[in-house]
Structures are given as structure tokens and as C-alpha cells.
Amino acid sequence: MDTAPKVQIALGLAASAVLYLLVRNAYSGPNLDFIPTVGPSGSIWSYLGAFRYVFHAKEMFQEGYKRYPASMFRVAVIDRWSVLVSGKQLIEDVANAREQDLSFHQSTNEFLQTRYTLGRGIERDPYHPTVIRTSLSRNVGNRFPDVRDEIVCAFSELLPLQGEEWMAVPAYDTMLQVICRTSNRFFVGLPLCRNPDYLALNIGVAMDVVMKAQLINFLPAFLRPTLGPFISSLNNNMRRASKHLTPLVAERLKKMEESGGKDWPGRPNDLISWLVDSAEGDELSLTALVQRVIFVNFAAIRTSTDTIGHLLFDLAANPSYLQPLREEVEAIVNEEGWTKVSMGKMHKVDSFLRESQRLHGIGTQSLGRKVVKPDGFTFSDGTTLPNGTYVHATTWSLHHDPELYSNPDVFDGFRFANLRNAEEVGAAKHQAVTTSLDYLAFGHGIHACPGRHFAVIELKAILAHIVINYDVKLAKDEGRPPNQYIASACLPHASAKVLFRKRQS
Template sequence: MADLVSNTGAIVAGALALLSVKWYFSEPDLSAIPTVGYSNPILSYITAVQYIFNAPKLIQEGYDKYKDGIFKVATLDHWEVIANGRQAVEEMRQAPDDVLSFHEAVRRTLHVDYTMGPAIAQNPYHIAIVRQQLTRNLAALFPSVREELAQAFSDNIPIDGDAWVSVGPTLKTMMQIVCRTSNRVFVGLPLCRDPDFLKINIEFTIQVVKAGAMINMFPDVLKPIAGRLLTNVPSYINRSIKHLQPIIEDRRRQMKEHGDDWKGKPNDILMWLMEEANADEQDVRSLTLRVLTVNFAAIHTSSMSFTHALYHLAANPDCIQSLREEVDAVIASEGWTKTAMQKMRKVDSFLKESQRVDGLGALVMGRIALKDFTFSNGLKVPKGAFLSCAARALHSDEEIYDHPDVFDPFRFSNVRVQGHGEETKHQLVATATDFVAFGHGRHACPGRFFAANELKAMLAHVVSEYDVKLEDNKYPQNFSVGSALVPGTVNVQFRTRRRSSA
């Protein structure tokens, strides 16, 4: 035990020494920017540890103290400069990429070069595929989405007559459903139902984030070594190759024998990747990594968003009937189609309000300042700084939202009913300076149209097919890991929907 304590102490001391060296030599001069927590280079590690477990509170403190201004807060590996208010969101949206870089922020936060590979950072062609081809094909793909999510719910929630069935951990179950449904569109049947393939994609995101955090602890000169030694991401790529290689090879054989448009040609992400990839991206490993990267962006975000929404649904039984009436009426008219999803305004509002109240984190729009950047109010962010916007605090601002602490499920649909020419502004997929759950501007989440379509179909399915309630009527307390917000753990109970009051 003494040896363990001694070794642990040595590791911690070594890590702190590395961080101190890294900080001293690489951090820009942020002394002019006010600080939440400690500003002393040594004492700031106290704040950095607090940030791990209580970042939303620290960010809210900065938002309240420096309204429409900026402040900084220490994390374990850098100072985070945080901008507050709608004007800051708009000015960051307008900033050119060679001044405030989204891609550089992702690259340095996740250390993509060492986790996913430099090609992902240097040639992110999959983003255009998601933004354009996936969005254009939503109507054609919806029957597959609907079929898969219905089967995934049935497989993961074994209803037994009229009895209540307890489902938990809820987030884990929703990940299974979201991963299956998404991969029906990403790689198709039967692979989207393969348990090992689903496990790989669910775990891949966690491994990349963990590896990025570990690599960030080291000075730049040591990061290549840390990247080789501290990540097992390559093992996930190799496991995924075993699943995808035969599919890719079969599709290439079909293309060779029957041309580019053979009968039964899949209409999915994998096929679009194969068609759009450059010559040096056509090998199986590169295509596999792109599929994993698309899953990285889709699975955990949608799963956590739906888990939050499901908790709100189970905790607010009074609004279920209103949602059901809308879903039943629209489905009777339009069937289970993308058009039907567009007409479900209350479903859309419910999900958007859940995003406003909970969301995925306290910060959005992460950028690296490649040049000095000055806001219109004169506040300056120096080159090299990490910059982001306070999202959760913005969404809780009583000057922007009436009664922001109240979950109002039809807050946004009520505004849409009133008209005033702003119906589209209040849709779930719409970004604005006062709603930044998906970011804002040209770097807003490119997959949000697919994600919103999927989430709306899932919520419509739940209210159409099930009764739900929280086990022991206990609403879970969310918890934070850094700026990320994770749904608390509680079981949700399901039973077959009762069609009458009997």
C-alpha cells in the first residue's frame, strides 16, 4: 500500500510538473482578462480541479459577474476564455476561420492527429457529406429510420402485457437504440444490428475523448510520444475493419460488375464515402475511420439529448396527452414520414425546450484564436487563446427567456402558433444568438437535421406506443464532467400505452 501511495504521488507530481512546463511555455498572455477562481499559475490548479466537477457553476458565476463581457477560468491543461451574451455569439459567428478557428479547436482538444489520424483533420470531407447528402436524403431514408427505431425499442424494452417494465440505465439503453437507428443510415442492414459493431462505436467516442484529455497534459514536444503510448483507439479501428471490410469489398465488386448505379445500390453514408473519397482515402482503413468519426459525432450527443427529453416526459405526465393528440392526428394524415415530423410542432418544441434547459454542456462554439481578436466592445482575446461561449447560462438568462428555470414543454410551439413571420426561427434545428445548443453559424452542427428528425421520430414513437414514468417518481440530478452535462442515472418505467381511461 505504501508503494502504491508513493507511486501515485510520483505520477501526480510528474503530471503537475509537465502541466506547469506546458503552461509556462505555451499559454498566451491573458492577464488583462478577469478570472473566475484563482488566477495564480499554481493556485489555479485548485480551480481546474473544481472545474472538472462543477464547471457550470463557475461559468454561471462568470456570466453573472461579466454580463456581455469575457472572463477566463482554469482547466487542467489551458485557460478557457468565455464570452457572454448574444452580441458575442454573433461576433464569433462572423469571425473568419483564419482568425477564430473551429477546426483548430477540435484538433487541439481531441488531438485528432494522434487519435483519429491527421487525414480526419486535414480533409474532413465527411462533414460535407453529412451536411448535404444526408440532409437531402432524409425523406427517402425515413422509412428505414422508422423501421429500425421501432424494432430497436421493441428489442431493448421487453414489454410484458400491461405490466410496467423498468429500463435502466436509461442512457445506456438509449445509446443502443440511437446507435442502431443511426447506423441503419450509416452502414445499413445487417451490420447496424451487430452487437460488437454497436459496442465499438459507442465506446470509440469515450476512448477518443479520454485519449485527447491525456495527451493534452503533455507539452507539445512530448505529444507524439504520448499519442502512441496512451491511446488504444487503433484497436477499435482494427475491430471495426473486420466488420466493414467484407461490405466494402462486396460493394466494390458490385460497382465493377454493374457500374455506378447497380440495382439495389445502398443509399447510406458508407456508400457516399466510397464515392466521394480521394484516391488516398479509398483504402478500407480510411473508410472505416470515417464511419467511426461520423458515429463519434452522432451517437452520444443524440443519446444524451433524448435521455434528457425522456426524463422530462416521464416527469411531466400532464403534457403527454397533448403530444399524443398531435402525433395521432399527424400520423393519421401523413403516415410515418419526414413530412409528418415537420408538422409535429409540439414534439419539436418539447425537444427544443429540453435542449434549452439541459443541453449537452455549459459551453459551445469552441475556437482557437489564430490572430488577436477584438470584440466590438473593445475586449481583446490574444492569439493562441481558447475561446468559447457560455451556452447554459445564456439559455437560463431571464432577460432572454421568461421564467427560464421552468421547463415549459410548448414554449416554442406556442410562439410559432402566434405567427409574426418567425415560425422557422423557433424550430429545433434553427440556431440563433439566443439558442446555441447546436452552435451557430457556418460551423453549427452539420448533422442537426438528421439528429432532429431522429429525435422527433423517437419521441413520437414513445408517446404513441408507451406510457412512461420515473421509477419512484425521482427526477435524476444531472452531473457535469468539465463543461459537458451528462444525464443523471435513474430507471424509466415503460408499459404498453393504454388507449382508454379504463
């Protein structure tokens, strides 16, 4: 084919896409013209804003945060308007709003197109946050020895270091393996947590659900039931997951039937048991439980890997932190061994994690909600957002606000440990696990991340393991590998390498 027809086809497709978006936009969404806009407004020009949003959402949020402090503004996303709230009062309104007024689940299910990508049961019955907040979090201490053992094992296999030699390690992919193995040691135990196909499946789900969901979201709603299942890999993922998880889940359900209750001697203390304890009706079926285990993996793996990826780059870019971190970890571990309690005493390690999440939190916005109250949701400043409006908080701007954090653009690994030392009362508010109106890395309020109690212990145990066993530096003298900002995500560099060698002193 010569180039002229190719150009015509490309132009035709581009024109159809623009026409489709215009028509779609013209007929959808509530009227938000009374909310100030960052970027061009109006049905045609707003697309310029939507295109800017793809790679410059952070700058748009920052512009809105400065122009409309303690207020709200809107930005165009490819298929809708999104309202951003800045200022503590309005953020508190969002964090504390009831699910039937501002819905976290509806907003998330639309964003993830959950019914096609992760399963209808997950969309219909979100009982897992309670399981994570209660049974899973309560068992982090009991199961810590397993978590620690998996970290040690994963590192020794993934970093086969010899003598004094430095090894260049692909940071993101290596951390993905460590997190997937460690989390699954806690969720489903040995030997499944080391099964290569099971790990590849969970990593695949973590990496591609959001992308597939965006493609489905791009379709008009009436086409989604027909095309959604073809775009998503749900059926294939479930077939693979069943192969690994069905024998484990079936055994639990069989024992439950034989013993006439949900508990019996020798019952494994893991995610499958915790889910079985809470699941009811259809959710107690084999397929539904398998699907739920994969979903909890989805919630845990990408978030934790992105966070530890950022943290590893912060450590490699600031090697002067290695020694004080080592001293803290060694003093505590020599005294108390490796336990959840000893992790709690590592204030510098904790601070390093919180600071990394403050500066490079994985979402430049958070607290995603959709107004579902039929007559709209009224904020404490009197503004009413109509039913159907999508709302978020300006997380990145808040975390970089000089009024809230001194030298906000500087990485100060012990910022929060110093604040903790300075305050005798209320020092717990500076812990990595504590959410607040100044710190939204785990959200805040009713839907604050229920997995953060596990995530923080897991990530601290990984950081502690790295600092006492390895020397770490960046591959090139070019500074910290740049973050990759895509829409509202702040991703650690995907392919940058970090140099590791066995600790020399």
C-alpha cells in the first residue's frame, strides 16, 4: 500500500474518534459549568485539556490548587469532567461522606470496569475490605515470621551476589517479584507463593486490568456488555487461577462441611480461611472465593510494588541514609529479633517510607468518589455537586504544600522521625500507617486503605532487610530515575536499574 491511502485511513480514524468523543461528551454527564476549569472549557476545547491531562495531570492539579485554594475546580478527562477539591475542610467532607452519598465503590467499579475485568461478585458484594481491616490486619503479627522468611528467600534467589561485585538489578521488576511472593506467602502460603505461573498470573492481573478497563471505558455503555468480555482477560485469568487455587479452596470447604463449622484443628491461618469466615451466600462458592483471592492480590501488588519501587530509588539516590538506617535496624533486631513489634520500633525506617510516599505517592489524586445522592451532594462551604459528578482530592499538591511541609520538594528521610521525637503527645500521627487531612497516600476516612497495616509492615521489613544486607547505589551518576506521570498515576521508573552488592562494612 502506498502512503496516501494510509494517511487517509489514519485521518479518517482520527476524525471518527474526535466525532465520537464530541457526540459522547455532548450527551453525557451533569452540568458543571459553575465550577472553575483548569485548562480550556467548552465541548470542543475541553479535549485539549483532556489530552494535556494524560501526561500533565500533576501540573493541572497544582495550577488549580494555587488558583482555587480551599475550594474546588474541574479538569477534563477524556470521557468526563473530574472535580478536584483542595483544602482540608472540603477533603474532610469527601473522606467522611457516606457511601450512599459519595460512592467509593461505584467510582472504583467504573474506573476498573470491575464486572468485566475482575468479576461481577467483586462488584456486587464488597465484603473484602472488612476482612482485610479485621482478620488480615490482626494476623500480621502471628504470620510475620513467614513474611520475613519469604523476603529473605526472595532476595537470595533474585540477587545471587558474589564477593564484592556490584550487580545491576532492574529495580521495578525485582520488587514486583519480591512483593508478589511475600504478599502471597501471607495470603496463601507455601508452596503456591513461589509457583512461577501463579506469580505471573497475579503480576499480569496487577499490570493489565487498569489498561483493559480504560479501553472498555472508552466504549459507549451499550457496547460494553458485548465487547467488554472480549477485551478483558477475566475468563482466561480465572481458568489459570482455578488451576492453582481450586484444590486449596475446595479442601477448606470440604473440611468445613465435615467439621460442621468454619473452624477445625489445624485450619491454615491465611486469606482463604479469613474469606471463608466472612463470605455468605454465592460468595461462599469455589469460583467466588478464587476470584476474591485474585482481587485482593490485585489491590495489594501494584500499589505495594509502586511504593517500594519509589522507595528503592530514594534509597539509592540518597546513600547517606544507609548507615543510620542500618544502625537503627541492627540495634532493634539484636535486642528483639524480627517481629511485628520490632518493626513498630523502627522509627527511622518508618519515616523513610512515609517521606517517600509523601514526595512520590503513587497517586497525584486520591479519595476518588462519585456523587450518587439523587439531589446532589452539598459540601460544608454550601457548594452542591450534582448526582453523577466524579470527585477527587488534590493529593500531590497537598503533599508538596510549603504551609504543611517545610522544604516540601526536598527528600528528608527522617522528617517524620524528627517530628515524632519532638512531640511527646500525639507522635503517632507521624507514623507511616496514619492517615490525615495532610497525608493522603492511603486515602483517609471511611474508605482509607484497609491493607495499609500489612503493607507498611511488609515494606518496612523489606527496607530493613535491604539496608542490613546490601550496599545500594544508582547505576549512573544521573540522580534519581525520573517518575513517570501518566494521567493521575505517579509511577516509579519502569526500567531503571539499581546497583546492589553484599554489604562491605
